[in-house]
Amino acid sequence: MLEKLMVVGGRPLRGTVQISGAKNSAIALIPAAVLAETSVTLDNLPHLSDVAIYTEILTDLGATIDWNEDRMTIDPSQMKPLAMPNGKVKKLRASYYLMGALLGRFGEATIGLPGGCNFEPRPIDLHIKGFEALGAVVSNENGALHIRAKELRGAKIYLDMASVGATINIMLAASRAKGLTTIENAAKEPEIIDVATLLNSMGAKIKGAGTDTIRIEGVSELHGCRHSIIPDRIQAGTYMIAAAATRGDVTVDNVIPKHLEALTAKLQEMGVHVYEMDESIRIVGQPIYESVDVKALIYPGFATDLQSPMSSLLCQAKGVSVLTDHVYSNRFKHIPELVRMGAKIRVEGRSAIIEGSQLSSAKVRATDLRAGAALVIAGLSVMTGGITEVSGVEFIDRGYENLVFNLSSLGAEVWRENEE
Ligand code: EPU
Numbered sequence: 001m002l003e004k005l006m007v008v009g010g011r012p013l014r015g016t017v018q019i020s021g022a023k024n025s026a027i028a029l030i031p032a033a034v035l036a037e038t039s040v041t042l043d044n045l046p047h048l049s050d051v052a053i054y055t056e057i058l059t060d061l062g063a064t065i066d067w068n069e070d071r072m073t074i075d076p077s078q079m080k081p082l083a084m085p086n087g088k089v090k091k092l093r094a095s096y097y098l099m100g101a102l103l104g105r106f107g108e109a110t111i112g113l114p115g116g117c118n119f120e121p122r123p124i125d126l127h128i129k130g131f132e133a134l135g136a137v138v139s140n141e142n143g144a145l146h147i148r149a150k151e152l153r154g155a156k157i158y159l160d161m162a163s164v165g166a167t168i169n170i171m172l173a174a175s176r177a178k179g180l181t182t183i184e185n186a187a188k189e190p191e192i193i194d195v196a197t198l199l200n201s202m203g204a205k206i207k208g209a210g211t212d213t214i215r216i217e218g219v220s221e222l223h224g225c226r227h228s229i230i231p232d233r234i235q236a237g238t239y240m241i242a243a244a245a246t247r248g249d250v251t252v253d254n255v256i257p258k259h260l261e262a263l264t265a266k267l268q269e270m271g272v273h274v275y276e277m278d279e280s281i282r283i284v285g286q287p288i289y290e291s292v293d294v295k296a297l298i299y300p301g302f303a304t305d306l307q308s309p310m311s312s313l314l315c316q317a318k319g320v321s322v323l324t325d326h327v328y329s330n331r332f333k334h335i336p337e338l339v340r341m342g343a344k345i346r347v348e349g350r351s352a353i354i355e356g357s358q359l360s361s362a363k364v365r366a367t368d369l370r371a372g373a374a375l376v377i378a379g380l381s382v383m384t385g386g387i388t389e390v391s392g393v394e395f396i397d398r399g400y401e402n403l404v405f406n407l408s409s410l411g412a413e414v415w416r417e418n419e420e
Pocket residue numbers: 024027093094117121122123124125126127128161162163164165166187304305327328329369370399
């Protein structure tokens with residue numbers, strides 16, 4: 001049964017919220033465990049639908065998984081590179097990491113082209129070029145990629161774009177290739193470092209993760225280990241924006257403040273008060289915000305995943321803000337929904353031009369994960385009260401653990417209802 005979120009506006013969020021482990025790390029670390037011959041334990045694992053689907057996929061491939069609270073142990077010793085052309089892999093964008101992981105461990109993978117949040121076409125040509133550079137032969141048959149290599153050999157790979165997915169996928173395969181692989185123009189997101197840290201604990205030899213050149217010396221075998229997942233910077237950023245938008249006072253706890261610097265700087269520029277501690281950030285909202293221009297860029301720039309939530313906050317700034325996404329050209333499916341709530345926004349090319357306005361409650365639909373977060377924030381910030389109905393909660397469940405519980409404990413009135 002599909003559900004919708006009912007969000008009452010006008011209540012400032014107050015209190016402390018604990019941030020879980022990072023979704024975009026978790027869904028790369030789980031397939032990375034496939035490369036080991038013995039058990040890998042992941043701590044600080046978020047409870048998310050994408051994580052649940054991934055565990056089902058690995059179980060179908062022969063892994064034994066024990067998931068208890070925020071800890072998961074994956075025993076990949078009995079896994080087989082079975083073909084997965086359809087079904088569960090289509091529900092998840094990050095199923096593409098099975099390509100690199102199975103290729104590295106078994107020299108072959110047959111995986112259906114990924115699904116996930118389709119806010120725009122998201123090609124994986126750079127992943128494929130990377131596998132080919134390592135010596136694999138790749139063919140597309142009826143929407144599934146068949147990837148085979150007699151032997152993976154290290155190579156020098158230059159990425160046309162600093163793609164998160166391609167960087168991680170190549171690291172996965174190359175960690176068991178023969179010889180040295182160099183990835184130039186690699187993505188630098190914190191999740192890349194997290195994956196490299198896990199792989200190194202498994203016995204891989206990866207240097208330079210977090211810079212634009214990553215060097216991977218292949219090894220013949222990887223073993224199990226225990227690893228704690230980094231905090232989810234996007235989830236943290238979403239609560240920070242929600243706190244500002246409701247003129248609240250919220251501390252987000254269990255975060256790495258450095259990962260949120262670009263957002264912190266923008267919030268401060270708007271006039272929000274932000275206090276950084278060692279592992280937490282406190283946001284104190286203010287009555288009036290200045291308009292700002294925001295450019296979503298690759299890390300350490302402003303995260304594209306926070307672009308949609310940020311657009312809801314910018315509706316409350318006086319004057320005109322320009323929000324441009326340099327990572328995705330058309331990640332603006334939430335804008336028509338915000339306009340239904342009274343926002344004054346027009347999209348021009350890669351930019352949303354946002355004029356300050358009073359939002360009012362409405363029935364709106366989330367069509368992807370971060371669009372959903374944007375609409376929840378907009379609903380919370382309707383100053384005149386009223387209930388905003390956000391349908392498409394299944395998208396939000398992909399990336400926000402315990403959203404209703406967390407918002408309620410911060411004083412919001414939010415609940416789930418079945419969709420008629
Ligand atoms: N691109 C290509 N070819 C490729 C790969 C990417 O043209 O082979 C382009 C994409 O179309 C896009 C840009 O390069 O314009 C960046 O894409 P990237 O590969 O970095 O994104 P991704 O790995 O598919 C991950 C996150 C996204 C996040 C982006 C950017 C996962 C599973 N997804 O996607 O997260 O937006 O990095 O940081 O890790 C989300 O969490 O809501 C989400 C969509």
